Amino acid sequence: MAGDGSKFTMTDQTLYKLTVEQAHEGLKQGRFSSVELTQSVLDRIAAVEDQVNAYISLQPELALKMAQTADERRAGGEDGSLLGVPIAIKDVIITEGITTTAGSKILENFAPPFDATAIKKLRQAGAVFLGKTNPDEFAMGSSTEYSAYGVTHNPWELTAVPGGSSGGSAAAIAAAEAIGALGTDTGGSVRQPAAFCGVVGLKPTYGRVSRYGLIAFGSSLDQIGPIAKTVADAALLLAAIAGHDPKDSTSLKRPVPNYLAEVKAGTGFKGLKIGVPKEYFIEGMNPAIEKAIHQALQLAQAEGAKLVDISLPHTRYGIPAYYLVAAAEASSNLARYDGVRYGFSLPAEDLLQTYFKSREAGFGPEVKRRIMLGTYALSAGYFDAYYLKAQKVRTLLRQDFEAAFKEVDVIFAPATPDVAFKIGQKVDDPLQMYLTDVFTVVANMTGICGISVPCGFAGSLPIGLQILGPALGETAILKAAHAYEQATDWHKQTPSL
Ligand code: GLN
Secondary structure (H helix, E strand, O other): OOOOOOOOOOOHHHHHHOOHHHHHHHHHOOOOOHHHHHHHHHHHHHHHHHHHOOEEEEOHHHHHHHHHHHHHHHHOOOOOOOOOOEEEEEOOEOEOOEOOOOOOHHHOOOOOOOOOHHHHHHHHHOOEEEEEEOOOHHHOOOOOOOOOOOOOOEOOEOOEOOOOOOHHHHHHHHOOOOOEEEEEEOOOOOHHHHHHHOOEEEEOOOOOEOOOOEOOOOOOOOEEEEEEOOHHHHHHHHHHHEOOOOOOOOOOOOOOOOHHHHHHOOOOOOOOEEEEEHHHOOOOOOHHHHHHHHHHHHHHHHOOOEEEEEOOOOHHHHHHHHHHHHHHHHHHHHHHOOOOOOOOOOOOOOHHHHHHHHHHHHOOHHHHHHHHHHHHHHOOOOOHHHHHHHHHHHHHHHHHHHHHHHHOOEEEEEOOOOOOOEOOOOOOOHHHHHHOOOOOHHHHHHOOEEEEEEEEEEOOEEEEEEEEEOOOOHHHHHHHHHHHHHHOOHHHOOOOO
16 A cells, blocks of 8 residues: 555555654555554564664564554544554563563563553554663663663664663664654653664653653653654654653643644744853863754754853752762662562572572662662761752752743753763763763753754764753743754664664
8 A cells, every 4th residue: 555656655665764743644544554564664673673682572463463453443433643653662661461671680571560651641542562672771871781681782883872771762763663762761861862873852841741650760850751753753752641640649730732733833943042051062072062053053043043141050060969869769769679579589598688689680780889879878877968968959950940941942952972982982981971961960850851853963973952941841842843853854864774
């Protein structure tokens, strides 16, 4: 059915290249079925996955079954932007009956008895689940090298990391091994891998998407967010998963806008006030990135935006404060993995030894480092000096943004200080790894939203433009990102795999 001429010239073999929006249109017009689309993506995965390793687990049979159900629903008169669209899911999000490992050995056999709310919503929308993508263990990392299930390769340069911790999802989108994907962002893990892989990644406002069924890392920071080929696709995916959930008391009771309609109704950059924070252009950053962001700013200005120099004076305290808060919350959240309740267990002579042995063998080195650091920061005598102080820094960071968003609508900044680094380059140097998050953690510390969109290349590796907006400012950042995307064609470039 595909490739009948008028709009799509694609054959069944190249359907995997479609965006969510195009896939929806094609399915709606009956140009191809979800089974055909899903099969095309599965064939693509079979062709490139041994070079990329984006997935921990694939469910081809389940995917085709879900596709068939979607086709039946459509034949019954249903329509919906995700009905029959194949999606990849980061393996820290709980999927009923589908093994969910969080990239850790300690959950190697964990088949959850329930769905995360975001997953339930995707099922209701009729999305097709291709499989679970590789993350850093418990989403702790910036390169996906801390997974217990192997390294994911950057599709643009296979010797480079895809970023992390949602590296599998970002690589899957860049390599066209999924039409859309979900990641999670605790300190940058959607935006940073999106930047490294030349795709779009959105971190929603804290509370915009339910965290129910998201394996907890830093509970006051975690958010599930879409990773996609275009801004419009990110808008569609966000609309599908956002909203209040009685099962997550931190989810916001605010209506979910029709993000795509709002984006399409946008009037480009005209009248938009864009903040340019001086703290995001730092010594030592890749000059090609600095240049690309300035070019993006010039483009926006030429199209009618007003650029405003702003200062976010406490930015440099973001990294130390984040790594205390995230580690403290992780140490508490990970106490439940005791070798008794979930999956992996090394039974020993008594219960205490079972805990010790299972945790010793089940967790990797970065997770252990965070548990120790976090436990220390929370311990009596040190709590005030570390955790409480970090929380106070959080208030200062929030005040920085409150002041800025009185002056401007959105903020333009780089997503990362450098492009993707080589596999192995930072894996034994945690501090260097932590510093890669310098431009992303502050959004999580303050709960605001942000998006990364492709804005150029340094050599063969993509660069991400980060657009930050105030709490519940998703519409504003999506509109600005879409305006930028419309005026450029970075998002149309694909790696040669
Ligand atoms: N790289 C950051 C960390 O290791 C962020 C991780 C994330 O957002 N999940 O904590």
